[in-house]
Amino acid sequence: MIFTQLNLGACQTYLIADERSKQAILVDPVLEHVPNYLMRIEQQKLKLTHVIDTHTHADHISGAAALKDLLGCEYVMHQNAPARCVTFHLSDGFECHLGNSLVKVFATPGHTKDSITLIFPDRILTGDVLFLDEGGAGRDDLPGGDAGDHWESLQRILRLPEHLLVYPAHEYRNRQPSSLKQQIERNPVLKPRSKQSYISYLEGLQLGPADWMKDVLKANYACARDPKAAWIPIDVPACEVKGTLDRGANDQQVAAIPPNAVKQALMSASPPVILDVRNPTELTGGLGQISGNLNIPVTELAHRLGELEPYRQREIVTVCKSGGRAHTAAQILMQAGYPKVHVMVGGMTAWIQTEPHQ
Ligand SMILES: [Fe+2]
Numbered sequence: 001m002i003f004t005q006l007n008l009g010a011c012q013t014y015l016i017a018d019e020r021s022k023q024a025i026l027v028d029p030v031l032e033h034v035p036n037y038l039m040r041i042e043q044q045k046l047k048l049t050h051v052i053d054t055h056t057h058a059d060h061i062s063g064a065a066a067l068k069d070l071l072g073c074e075y076v077m078h079q080n081a082p083a084r085c086v087t088f089h090l091s092d093g094f095e096c097h098l099g100n101s102l103v104k105v106f107a108t109p110g111h112t113k114d115s116i117t118l119i120f121p122d123r124i125l126t127g128d129v130l131f132l133d134e135g136g137a138g139r140d141d142l143p144g145g146d147a148g149d150h151w152e153s154l155q156r157i158l159r160l161p162e163h164l165l166v167y168p169a170h171e172y173r174n175r176q177p178s179s180l181k182q183q184i185e186r187n188p189v190l191k192p193r194s195k196q197s198y199i200s201y202l203e204g205l206q207l208g209p210a211d212w213m214k215d216v217l218k219a220n221y222a223c224a225r226d227p228k229a230a231w232i233p234i235d236v237p238a239c240e241v242k243g244t245l246d247r248g249a250n251d252q253q254v255a256a257i258p259p260n261a262v263k264q265a266l267m268s269a270s271p272p273v274i275l276d277v278r279n280p281t282e283l284t285g286g287l288g289q290i291s292g293n294l295n296i297p298v299t300e301l302a303h304r305l306g307e308l309e310p311y312r313q314r315e316i317v318t319v320c321k322s323g324g325r326a327h328t329a330a331q332i333l334m335q336a337g338y339p340k341v342h343v344m345v346g347g348m349t350a351w352i353q354t355e356p357h358q
Contacts, residue, residue: 001101003123006040007033010172011060014125017046018099025050025098027118027125028169029063032227037063038070052076054127054169055115056083056220058142058213060232065223078107080114085223090116108157110150111138117157123165124180129153130189131168132175137189140202142213151198154189172328174302254330257342259351262317266290272315272342275308277301277329282321287348290319298325301332308333315340322347 002017007030015037017024024046029037041048048071051064055078065085068075079089092107104119111128118125128138129150137154140147162181184190189198212231219229257265265272274290276283277298283289294311296304298320308316316338318326326343333341344351 010170022046024048027052031061031063034063034066048073050074050076055112058217061224062220066225078114078116082221083223108153110153113144125167127169133186147199147202151195255342256345258345259354262344272317273311274317276319277325278320298329317342317344319344320347322349
């Protein structure tokens, strides 16, 4: 079986194909990447027969409707999915084959009413029902979300064989898929806990604003084919529930510093280290970059911490476009024991507004 995750960012799109028949399915495609998917399918001489959304997404516009139009494939979702362009509705317990591989479907509501988990012989695609490690699981406060249902779905996943590898729809920190057994050890939402305790925990969380996500949901209900159908901030770990069931590094308060204060600090006798966690191509774009910065993309930070070791005792200011990725980066540094970490508020978008000629 061919199994490839196709995206560079936090949204995970899986191309799964049978090597012999070349039949392929695509799970959770993102609209703006559709041209890349088409190129990939063409290069590998695959025939895309089905695109599947594990649920109605709130953080990106699905590429499924566009792919259905372009390739004539089936658009598959759970029967509770409201999008009218879905051509094939699944219910709990549905089974089919991709080549020789049996694929089973569990309805796993909670994050949304239409969430499904795809079960292959050696892995599960969990959508936002289960993320990796301390990432926990998707948020339940959006329309259609239900923490009690989510708890029930997680109990069901816990009854699956422990060797199955877990592949979620999002990964914000470059964590690598691992077995359900390892997730039971590492992922706080899989720890033994009563349904009521799970609901109380989620109700107590201070989740970020979600108004823009409601607009994205509407765009997906309407089968939008225009990437600009809803405004989406690019660097917010939108679907991830902040923190975990255990109080850990993710719950630590990250200190913020405004751009003006960064500017002053840079002119002082002990200037901070500027850690820009955007992708390298963004540094040459319109927002520019702060002179002398270290550039490590947030998705690589956990693996490149050694490069920061010489600066461990210095003040480090994390920077990105608008603050989301920098916040994540600061948490990674704090988890690694860096004592003086700040996030530059508003990112480079705010920094350029402090430039006198702007
Ligand atoms: Fe989601």
